[in-house]
Amino acid sequence: MGRMYDFFASHQLLLAPMAGVSDMAFRTLCREQGADLTYTEMVSAKGLSYANEKTRHLLDLAQGEDVVAVQLFGHEPGVMASQAAWIEQAVGDSLAYLDINMGCPARKIVTKGDGSALMRDPDLAARIVSAVRAAVDHPVTVKFRRGWAQGQETAPEFARRMEAAGACAVAVHGRFAEQLYRGSSDWGTVARVKQAVSIPVIGNGDVKCGADAAAIKQQTGCDAVMIARAAEGNPWIFAQAKAALAGEHPPVAPTVEQRIAMARRHARLLAQREGRNIVRMRKHAMWYMAGLPGAAAARGKINACVGVEDFDAVFDELLEIAGAHA
Template sequence: MDGLFGKYRVLLAPMAGVTDIAFRTLCREAGADMAFTEMVSAKGLSFANEKTRHLLALADGEKQVAVQLFGHEPDVMASQAAWIEQEMGESLAYLDINMGCPARKIVSKGDGSALMREPELAAAIVRSVRGAVEHPVTVKFRRGWAEGDETAPAFARAMEEAGADAVAVHGRYTEQLYRGAADWGVIARVREAVGVPVVGNGDVRSGADAVRMAAETGCDAVMIARGAEGNPWLFSQVQAALAGVPEPAPPTVKERIAMARRHAELLTHREGRNIVRMRKHAMWYMAGLPGAAAGRGRINYCTTLDDFNQVFDDLLLIAQEHS
């Protein structure tokens, strides 16, 4: 894994509403080599939107972070990429351009994976951003737009020719959203099609998955997204598996609840008393635990750290009774 991904081989993917400061902290501590901010709107930045700029903040002890921009206007993308580089300096690891998000509210505006249907515009965006910044520029996209119409290898070549320093490939079509299984074969085909580093993404949920993806595709790095939700320990398992050493044991119920508590504490420290966004994280940590069904109903009404801790206390008591 040479060059850009020589030191960044296990990555936390950018996820809107998920990869905030708190979650990145936990994943980096568990072994993620690099973490992304939530995806950032170039248009939002251009309006000096403080809510958007807030996404670029670093966690305590976080020396560098990767930033993913989305948008479809080359000039706006370039100007905001340059602004990010100027503002963040050495705190910025590299910039990624989102051409893979399948969410309707994103693609309906011509952003995200909608750009896979306009490769010339996509290439123009990459050229503009590449010409505006000194940091590496990468592009993340999917297997293609329509199911059965794989365009990723050709699209990857076009991005490389436009100046992308690396590409990341998710093994599903846009029309699939997150249904079905990710096809890792497309990652291998992109790897064969380009000379820049390739990051594999999609359905990495264990250390064994990461090893198999690397072996089957030849990818230069592995990117983990939904598999880490409620499971930051996945990064330590992947790092061990890739290093060929025994993986750490899965977390106990007590460890899962302790991590959920810490996650809520980090959010409170950052966002104040109201931490509604912790609800989805709490659901993920609780999945499969004794009493989780009843706990989920209560989580929907939690807004403060005390609220969440009360649910976690009860879950721990139920788990102890079951054991």
């Protein structure tokens, strides 16, 4: 437990695991801006057990990525344990810890009994944690939500169960699973979980700017802060959060030119990894250019982009429009 407190003392700002988002390119940019630790995209234990190359591909690390957390999802204790052991071997010394996803509210995840569905079955959740903990040498953490059903907070008791089962830390998001991403995240939940357990607690949910990172720590006493959707198209949030946690003035917001330059770099990093077809850059490009002059008109063009030069052409246009608006 002391080891984990020491770890989070120097790893305060975490990039959340986000399916289809936290790939190697995005993790690189967030680390450069100040993320202390990034998670891979969440990995299916079942997919790994089938030796699925598409799933194993998610565990590849970026150049210079010397520490990473891996989040595993599934609901079968034996499969989760065996695949956790495989991940530990595959990732080696770069693995910070293994996280078990008990928070994802997506229909395709919960209908299989994975993600936040496990909050409805604390006994099974505890068996999974115990099995994974017994199978690996690295710390095991659990990420979950305020509760399953709207209005029924179970997170503090659930956190105690996970700690008793062997969890070394927990991350809690202050929305109910039934809320999905609607409404607001209750940071009070994070504070109540912090009071309920003796292991480190990571606060998550509605950290939308640097000042929010300092506020959630101050209001809840959490040991680290996890940022998810607010980092999409905005890796600079980590630099802003780092300044806020240190009590320093926030860095100046990125200019249009800096936003476009970051988007270009993101596309090139993706191309190094994926080759000519980087259609997955489309959503990232939309996020980078959100709110810029001409962004609405450029959306259709972005949806037709395939390679780096396609994206560059749209970015060039946006820079021209921004110049005309200056």
